[in-house]
Amino acid sequence: SAMAYGSLMSGIALANAGLGIVHGLASSLGGLFEIPHGVACGTLLAESTKMNITQLQKIDYAGKKGLLKYAMVGALLAGKEGYENVDVSYYCSILIETLEKWTNDLNIDRLGKYGITIKEVDKIVKKAGLKKQAKRGKSRGPYIPPVITRVKFPNTRIGEMFARVVDIYGSERMGVFCQDGEHRIGRIRGKIKKRVWIRKGDLVVISPWDWETKVWYYNQRSR
Template sequence: RDKEIDLVIGIGGGSVTDAGKAISAMIPHQDSIINYLEGVGTKKTNGQKIPYIAIPTTSGTGSEATKNAVISRIGEDGFKKSLRHENYIPNIAIIDPELMISCPASITGACGMDAFTQLLEAYVSTKANPMTDALAYSGMKHMKDALIPASTNNADDIGIRSKMAYGSLMSGIVLANAGLGIVHGLASPIGGFFDIPHGTVCGTLLAEATRMNINKLKEKGIEGRISLKKHAKIGALLMGEESMKEGKMYEYLDHLITTLEHWTTSLKIEKLGKYRIKKDDFERIIYKTSLKNNPIHLSKEDIYQILKNRL
């Protein structure tokens, strides 16, 4: 604050991008960022900041396109909360797939699952609209055949990395405008209580959460049909069919879940238990969990089952 800094540049993954965003925002202030975090502090930021350039080196959070910086404090009373203002969107975002080529396979896979989760959750969100649907669908179309190669035998393919980078950028744009669902609702308390990478949380929960959403939507009958069709459309996309064929909706739904499970296994996304999460922790996790803009209401028992299946 006393160095007369004119510009902040964040080069790295989502945490680095958010940290740079927060630093640029807090330099003009004279107190702690804690005072301005949603759900933690009591002050409202005025949006004043130092100009900020975001240069992502992973394809995951899409933070280069969002107005919030997620700040974590890990522990018994931990949290993951946002510093948020329209003016906090980076002044410039430089998205260069060449910077992502050296990203390790495990991080590429987890970050990619986070981006795909954001795309899918925004697509089926209760706040989705035609514009966010188009961008989310486009992002998933680019990522669907790039995620596994980028994390395995084609990590140095600039074309593959470009598709991942594009999908990640789209995920940031759509989450900012359509919101997210239960996976990210769970990721917030889990990431606050436990030292677990955000991409791992999203990647390990996505298939199970999608299965639960689809099952609950089926139970709603005609009320759930519109959202089921949106889920089925992504299943069709993953099957290589951009136009859904008559009578195949349930086949597409099954394929969506099967593909997400295949990705989770192929990318070796770790389960929650790897990070010392136990059944005894579920109650406090669920207590702090928000459904956000999930397409269907889930009970505490439903959320418990999602966690249990990935323990």
């Protein structure tokens, strides 16, 4: 159950943050060479992060925002409490050093083990570029980035938790299988029941009623 929950959290994180250069290259590598996707992502992460930070340092406002995010991750890994007055340059370096250390400590295979050499770089980059162009399509006009919807996480301090809709009963009521392993009856809040549609299989956030511990109401859908 812990592994399943971890997988769920990572999926939600990817849905909110989107994918970057690591997955873009790993996808092409997997199509050209017999390299596991996880190995490709793991071995590229430190170098890709270093390259991203280097390029962001050349950009003005947008680059500073990106660098601050990287620095906040570095500060988190370094055990710093709070993000006020973060030394961006220092903690970006900490992030890169930490990722490089993890790569070495975990003994993640390098690309050379799978026959990938410097001579293959142009082919890999071309493959990644062709994939991006194919997604755009020749007759669909310029590429428009997808809108990423933020997902609300449960506020555990007030008893909120994730639940999966397993049955629809009507009258804004549904059967839900909750994160704690219990089956309950949920109800959509009146103020949002006409703003969203709930279907069987949807992931939702539920909250307890003060006067009833066995009946929960739907708080927000997480797709």
